[in-house]
Amino acid sequence: MADTLTHHNAEATTFAKQGQPPAERWPVILETEGWKDYRLLDMGEGRKLERYGQHTIIRPEPQAMGTPRLKPAVWDRANAVFTGDTDEEGPGRWKFSGNVAETWNMAYGPVRYVGRFMSFRHVGVFPEQAAHWDWVSEKIRQEADLKPGKQLKILNLFGYTGLASLLPAADGAHVTHVDASKKAIAYARENQALSGLDDLPIRWICEDASKFVAREVRRGNTYDGIILDPPKYGRGPKGEVWDIYSSLPGMLDDLQQLLDKDALFMILTAYAIRSSFVSIHELMSEKLSKQGGLLESGELVIREENGKRCLSTSLFSRWSSR
Numbered sequence: 043m044a045d046t047l048t049h050h051n052a053e054a055t056t057f058a059k060q061g062q063p064p065a066e067r068w069p070v071i072l073e074t075e076g077w078k079d080y081r082l083l084d085m086g087e088g089r090k091l092e093r094y095g096q097h098t099i100i101r102p103e104p105q106a107m108g109t110p111r112l113k114p115a116v117w118d119r120a121n122a123v124f125t126g127d128t129d130e131e132g133p134g135r136w137k138f139s140g141n142v143a144e145t146w147n148m149a150y151g152p153v154r155y156v157g158r159f160m161s162f163r164h165v166g167v168f169p170e171q172a173a174h175w176d177w178v179s180e181k182i183r184q185e186a187d188l189k190p191g192k193q194l195k196i197l198n199l200f201g202y203t204g205l206a207s208l209l210p211a212a213d214g215a216h217v218t219h220v221d222a223s224k225k226a227i228a229y230a231r232e233n234q235a236l237s238g239l240d241d242l243p244i245r246w247i248c249e250d251a252s253k254f255v256a257r258e259v260r261r262g263n264t265y266d267g268i269i270l271d272p273p274k275y276g277r278g279p280k281g282e283v284w285d286i287y288s289s290l291p292g293m294l295d296d297l298q299q300l301l302d303k304d305a306l307f308m309i310l311t312a313y314a315i316r317s318s319f320v321s322i323h324e325l326m327s328e329k330l331s332k333q334g335g336l337l338e339s340g341e342l343v344i345r346e347e348n349g350k351r352c353l354s355t356s357l358f359s360r361w362s363s364r
């Protein structure tokens with residue numbers, strides 16, 4: 043598994059009582075150092091060099107403004123290079139050096155997953171999310187110690203690769219995974235089969251996340267933990283528009299209603315948006331104003347292998363009840 047670390051400049055905060063606004067802590071930096079199948083090797087001059095399983099890969103990275111540490115010869119040995127738009131979701135294409143398999147297998151703890159060279163520079167995993175995976179796993183285990191036999195229900199919205207669904211399910215939770223893309227759901231199910239975890243209780247739902255959530259509210263369903271990792275802009279299967287700035291507030295209103303009275307957590311991550319973590323912190327704080335607990339917000343970063351530098355990847359805000 044990854045070495046994930048938490049940095050913050052505030053004293054440990056006590057958790058607020060239910061019915062009160064959450065206690066707050068920010069900035070919190072969640073750092074991932076990588077694991078056997080992932081390392082950030084180097085970065086600079088608008089690019090990053092990473093290792094995913096046996097492949098070394100170069101992709102554009104506007105945040106990498108410094109100078110690469112490793113020699114150009116090391117970069118030249120990369121198996122695949124993505125060239126194109128520097129925008130996170132921008133189009134481009136892959137160039138390969140030598141015989142590179144289209145897909146390959148990797149693992150994180152009990153979960154195995156397929157790496158693949160996809161359009162929009164994705165490779166089948168978002169490594170910075172490891173900090174969230176470990177935290178969720180810890181929450182589930184703590185609860186199992188506290189309330190043995192309690193069946194936890196987790197909702198994973200915009201679930202894509204399925205890693206944030208498979209890992210909690212492997213820890214014993216019942217998981218509902220929602221994504222608008224049939225292809226993405228097929229990839230996630232492929233990861234489930236590859237992991238030999240086909241028997242896990244996961245509901246795979248191909249639907250617009252906002253519609254699904256609104257329906258769950260009408261049905262009166264609740265969850266013990268909610269994970270949402272929305273894109274800046276996306277579309278539901280019937281063309282429904284997701285725009286983080288206009289859609290997120292309403293979705294958080296609904297999600298607040300989906301939190302069970304004994305709920306454990308909610309995690310929001312945001313990528314490639316022109317906002318600071320303060321903005322999503324304030325929004326979460328407003329929407330969870332009676333939840334008590336603790337709200338922490340900041341950035342997800344990846345630490346370079348053998349290096350002192352960190353790469354900022356995304357913003358997050360997470361709430362926990364205890």
Ligand SMILES: C[S@@+](CC[C@H](N)C(=O)[O-])C[C@H]1O[C@@H](n2cnc3c(N)ncnc32)[C@H](O)[C@@H]1O
Binds near residue numbers: 206276278
């Ligand atoms: C940033 S990715 C999430 C990555 C995921 N956390 C992971 O680690 O694999 C965004 C996902 O949101 C999905 N998506 C986009 N618009 C959607 C919508 N309106 N409803 C549901 N899913 C949507 C996309 O299909 C994509 O899989």
